[in-house]
Amino acid sequence: MPEQQQIQFHADEIAVQKRLGLAEKVAKYGNYFIRQTMPEQHRSFFAELPFVILGMVDAHGAPWALPLFGEAGFISSSDDNCLHIAARPKLAQMLGLNFRNGEKIGMLGIQLNTRRRNRMNGVISNITAKGFDITVDQSFGNCPKYIQTRDLVWSKNESANTDFSAVEISEHIDTRSKAFIEQADTFFVASRTKTFSEDIRSGIDASHRGGKPGFIKVTGNKLCFPDFSGNKFFNTLGNIVSDGRVGLVFPNYANGDAIFATGWAEIQWNNDTINAFEGAERMIEVTIERLLYIPQFMPMTGKLIEQSPVLDATGTWGDLNRKKT
Structure with a gap:
């Protein structure tokens, strides 16, 4: 295995790539796309965003995916190894997140009106009352596949939910959440x-999934x-294996x-359902352990402008049921 891939991917990401016969192909371009510093294009991109998705773990080690909002410019970069975030995750205390200097964190920046997205995994540093920094471990871009085009606007209802005292953490998916x-x-x-270790390949990742x-x-x-065809890095699948x-x-x-949930994922590599579900290469099943439904959590809303064109070649569970009848 080329040494450059060992720098970019951990052992379980490589194991998935090998299982699918793609390890040598990915090795040829993985080093180019996954860097230890941010290119200028990514630094400028993050500074334009009104929200990002964070990946953080709680005191029990469970990951949570969390949107973080701010006016454009709330993220800035003084150099290619650091992002400054002028906001703090709202649910950190409620969920018991490890929001401390030196903790691993993942971040996905996504611009829905242009379908652009870039990811960065790193380490939390310089926490203050107004925000924190992220020191870069890995920086890489993603293609626009499966992103729905939306124009986001700040909500006219300025009373976006900031009081979570009445929110209950459930161990079940209720009818409304379903x-x-x-x-x-x-x-x-x-x-x-x-x-988690000083190895830059260890840590937490935040990623996007879209479908009809x-x-x-x-x-x-x-x-x-379903797990549709992506960039072939298999960051999420590799972490699930790990x-x-x-x-x-x-x-x-x-x-x-918004609904927040955490649980255990399992990859279904091959069965009749995968073969019948249009576009599916695998299935991911998640057993939910904790779930929160928070009304008006997001201070932004958005109208769907266009469904991702690549979704024309994908199906739904309803399609699958109709095929069976």
Whole structure:
């Protein structure tokens, strides 16, 4: 295996690449795309964003995916190895997150109106009352696949939920949450390596998933969604193989509601359902352990402008059920 791939990917990411016969191909371009510093294009991109998705772990090691909002410019960069964030994660105290200097963190920047996205994994530093910094471990871009085009606007209702005292953490997916999740066309997932260390390949990652409404199925306390063709890095799948714990956030761009969940993921590599589900290469099943439904969590809403064109070649669970009847 080329040495450069060993620098960019941890052992379980490489194991997934090998399993799918893609390790040598990925090795040829992985070193180019995954860097230990941010290119100027990424630094400028993050400074334009009104929100990012963070991946953080709680005191028990469970990952959570968390949106963080601010006026454009709330993220800045003084050099190619550091981002300054002028905001703090709202749910850090409630969820018991490890929001401390020296802790690993993942970040996804995504611009819905242009379908651009870039990711950065690193380490928290310089926490203050107004924000914190992230020192870069890995910086890399992603393609626009599966991103729905939306124009986001700051909500006219300025009373976005900031009081979480009445929010209860549930161990079950209730009827309201089930309906919300099964109509989602977008969610974000945080995943982690089994151990954290000074190795830059260890840590937590935040990623995007998109599909047609109905691409997620909820059965009892489990949800299942297809894994479509992506960048072939298999960061999320490699982390699932490594540890299995994931955090999910489902945003409702129509009204600002959000569902946060954490649980255990399992990859289904080959079965009849995968073969019948259009576009699916694998299935991911997540058993939910904790879930929060927070009305009006997001201070931004957004109208769907266009579904991602590549989703024309993908299906839904409803399509699958119709094929069976």
